[in-house]
Amino acid sequence: MRFSALRVLKEGLTGNKGWTPHWRDPAPKPEYDAIIIGGGGHGLSTAYYLAKNHGMTNIAVLEKGYLGGGNVGRNTTIVRANYMMEGNSQFYSHSLKLWEGLEQDLNYNAMMSQRGIINLVHSDGQRDAFIRRGNMMHAQGDTDAEFLFPEQLKKKLPYLNHDNIRFPIYGGLYHKRGGTARHDAVAWGYARGADQRGVDLIQNCEVTGIDIVDGVVKGVQTTRGAIKAKKVGMVVAGRSGQLAALAGMRLPIESHVLQAFVTEGLKPVMDNVVTFGMGHMYISQSDKGGLVFGGDLDFYASYAQRGNLPTKEHVMEAAMCLMPQIGKARVLRSWGGIMDMSPDGSFIMDKTHIDGLFLNTGWCYGGFKAVPASGYCMAHLMATGQSHEITARHRLNRFETGRGLMDEEATGSQHNLH
Amino acid sequence: MRIVCPLCGERDSREFSYKGAALALAYPSEEAGFEAWDDYLHNRDNPAGPTRELWYHGSGCTSWLVVTRNTTTHEILSVELAEDAPESRQEASA
Structure with missing residues (x-):
């Protein structure tokens, strides 16, 4: 079933009786050419690009x-x-290009909204650093970076507290092609696209063992029986440690909780995504009207999918500092996600020492924007056995020697620094 | 979370900072070689459930503590001074 405006009109006039499920609900077959463990954004996009490309x-x-x-x-x-x-810049540049064509490619409304991201700066040093970042983006070929000066920002973002005595706004780096997308729809779009190409999406199916004979993967044990496959991709984000343990591996991953918050729906107030790096806080307004905002990790290992009050307090304080009128809005919900934190803050996409077993992990707190390119490159890795050229640096063994670390923030290559 | 410091009593978690798995106390010998040091520095069991980890009571007595904590519930099961913890008396297995 293809979606189109005409179809919406027709269904609307005929009682919406013609819509069908977006994907099948198949039982697992005894054997596949490849298995992807993890039906999240990255796993579903991997399946889609394995089938498509x-x-x-x-x-x-x-x-x-x-x-x-x-x-x-x-x-x-x-x-x-x-x-x-x-490495990182090429990868995320490729991902953004895929995002830009995603809805046409998938025939699915992912509500991709290139509303622009503005990284605020509050000191001379930070201004220089962000102008340099903008220049690097131009050099890499993404020519949408522009530095906005205080008078421009006062016009563009009148709702901010520009003259806060501690954090006066010195300007901001404007990344025009950045923005937001409907998170669930991205997963559903890839799921539907993969299903239409014949991929079996098997839910309620937990992997309980990975079958390895003489260093070669043979398949997996699951709560729905054994399934054979010559290639297995592990794409499970925060749960990577437990899954890899089934293959006898220990990973350079520590799972942490990152919280986020949304207010009640409000009339349009924010046109862009605004980041307040010095306050460890960022904010945008969803299409439903809620102000969606978040901050730093709680900074302790966690699988709880919820955080503690000190981080909530810190994020709220930063929000009040940046835009005091937010104090009138009520927080509707807060939640936590489990981040697969790597020592250097960048992801890992690589073969393992076990033949046919592939690893995709370490997305830290930046996995969502990577969904298209992660699947694109993971599919390349699983299909050809070789890293795609833009993920050639994201190796599992880079920590061993320290050579080729992907330390974007230059804070070091140890746990608990990113 | 509130942490019961053996010296200061029950305190708000904001007084403490988290370092990571308590295996940091049990480091390999200088001769242990590349693989052992890589494993010690970077690889983690990362358990979902009880784990032993190092916390620093920076806004209190400045002790290093080993906290046994459940990562799925945030429940704190026990707290001891790092110097008393068994990890500080053993060498990491290579």
Whole structure:
């Protein structure tokens, strides 16, 4: 079933009786050419691009809960490509280009909204750093970076507290092509696209074992029986440690909780995404009208999918500092996602020492914007056995020697620094 | 979360900062080699459930503590001074 304006009109006039489920609910087959463990954004996009770009359609996505029930449904929906490091900048640039064509490609309304992201700066040093970042974005080919000076920002973002005595706004880096997308719809769009190409999406199917014989993967044990496959991709974000343990591996990953908040629906007040780095806080307004905002990690290991009050207090304080009128809005909900934190703050996409077993993890707190390119490159890795050129640096063994670290923030390569 | 410091009593978690898994106390010998040090510095069990981890009571007595905590519920099961913890007397297995 293709979606179109005409179809919406027709269904609207005929009682909406013609809509059908977006994907099948198949039982697992005894064997597939490839299995992807994890039915979140990255797993579903991996399946989609394996089918679309590499012609692999006898594949399955195994999800222990329901599709899109993890971090792809628990984030702040921001899409951007304002990275600096060789490797990261190409990867996120590619991802943003895929986002721009996503809805046409998937025939699915992901509510992609390139409303622009503005990173505020509050000191001379920070201004220089962000102008440099903008120049790096231009050098990489993303020519939408522009530095806005205080008088421009006062016109563009009149609702901010521009003259706060501690954090006066010195300007901001405007990344025009950045923005937001409807998080659930991205997962559903990829799921539907993969399903239409013959991929089996198998829910309520938890992997309980990984079958390995003489260093070669043979398949997986699941709560719905054993399934054979020559290629298995592990794409489970915060749960990577437990899954890899089934293959006898210990990973350079520590799982942390990151909180986010949304207010009641309000009339339109914010046109863009605004980040307040010095206050560890960022905010945008959803299409429903809620102000969606978040801050830093809680900074302790957690799988609880909820955080503690000190971080909430810190984020609220930062919000009040940036835009005092937010104090009149009521917080409707808060939630936490489980972040797969790597030592250097960048992701890992690589083969493992076990033949046919592939790893996709370490997205830290930036996995949502990576969904399209992660799947694109993971599919390339699983289909060809070789890293895609833009993820060639994101190796599992880079921590061992310290050579080729992907330390975007230059804070070091140890846990608990990012 | 509130943490019961063995020296200061029950205190707000904001007085403490988190360092990571308590294996940091049990480091390999200098001769242990590349693989052992890489494993010690970077790889983690990362359990969902009870785990032992290092916290620093920076706004209190400045003690290093080993806190046993459940990562799925945030329940704190026990707290001891790092110097008393078994991890500080053993060498990481290579």
